Amino acid sequence: MAELPELNPVIHGKLRLALLSLLMGVEEAEFTWLREKTGSTDGNLGAQLMKLEEAGYVAVQKRFVLRKPQTLYRMTEKGRVALSEYVDALKQLLGAGIAPGF
Amino acid sequence: MGNNAKDAELTERLVLIESMIAEGRRSAEGWGWTFVLWGVAYYVAFFWAGWGHFAYAWPVTVVAAGLVTTVGLWRHGGNRPSTTLGRAIGSTWCAMGISMFILFDALGFGGHLADIRIFLAAASAMLGCANFACSVMLKWKAEFGCALTWWTATVIASFGSVNAGILAFLVAIFLCQIVFGIYAMILESRWRGHGEAANG
Numbered sequence: 567m568a569e570l571p572e573l574n575p576v577i578h579g580k581l582r583l584a585l586l587s588l589l590m591g592v593e594e595a596e597f598t599w600l601r602e603k604t605g606s607t608d609g610n611l612g613a614q615l616m617k618l619e620e621a622g623y624v625a626v627q628k629r630f631v632l633r634k635p636q637t638l639y640r641m642t643e644k645g646r647v648a649l650s651e652y653v654d655a656l657k658q659l660l661g662a663g664i665a666p667g668f
Numbered sequence: 669m670g671n672n673a674k675d676a677e678l679t680e681r682l683v684l685i686e687s688m689i690a691e692g693r694r695s696a697e698g699w700g701w702t703f704v705l706w707g708v709a710y711y712v713a714f715f716w717a718g719w720g721h722f723a724y725a726w727p728v729t730v731v732a733a734g735l736v737t738t739v740g741l742w743r744h745g746g747n748r749p750s751t752t753l754g755r756a757i758g759s760t761w762c763a764m765g766i767s768m769f770i771l772f773d774a775l776g777f778g779g780h781l782a783d784i785r786i787f788l789a790a791a792s793a794m795l796g797c798a799n800f801a802c803s804v805m806l807k808w809k810a811e812f813g814c815a816l817t818w819w820t821a822t823v824i825a826s827f828g829s830v831n832a833g834i835l836a837f838l839v840a841i842f843l844c845q846i847v848f849g850i851y852a853m854i855l856e857s858r859w860r861g862h863g864e865a866a867n868g
Contacts, residue, residue: 578681580681580684583681583684583685583688584684584688587684587685587686587687587688587689588688588689588691590688590689591688591689591690591691591751592749592750592751593749593750593751593752594749594750595749595750596749599748599749603688603691649685653682653685656678656681656682657682659678660675660678660679660682
């Protein structure tokens, strides 16, 4: 019998999974947009994004636009691979059947 | 946790991934209002020019509409994420707008725009070109229909009378800018509704 895959614990958290999925569909996104889409608090969102950054799944860039600070996040290649592997593992655990849109 | 509950949780994860990826892609969209705005601008410029102010009616209206578009996009989409598709669509319309502005101002001030049908045919062809490019990028049949409508207006302006050319141009503005813009806005609001429901 084939061994069942393990789910990546960094990605498995619901908010972190939502963040990576959101970033999968865009090139880069602002902190405020991610907060708006996930309905998360600043503190929780910042903490989860930091975990993803530490894992090398997202890259952060800080800049000033019209003197206002802006924090941009984008998914790294490592993050893309990790999310794809996570989806494959999920499908394998579920016995396949549901195909996500990418 | 039972197998059914575990499966339900894993399925929920897949649904979450799918809905969030779609949400990210959709958030780059939201151009419907610009179609309506530019449709109104074309009408304003056209009728203003018809009152004998052809030299500056178009440049002034186009610059004003361009400024309103820039401010609108900045205010309503300030924190929107950047996507390749969004940039491709934006650059297509931007390139078309700049080309039209330069071409018609150069022709007009150079004194080579004596026949209004040249203006109608060229403007319709360029609008058809931009609509076609976007319809391919978005795989959107309704926008492809707009491209065909604009190209039909080009043919009518080229072979028909002045009145027929003007009428075809005005009808194309109504269908491809006003009606299509409102349709796009309705679709965008539905998508937003679905996105909120998926997040909730």
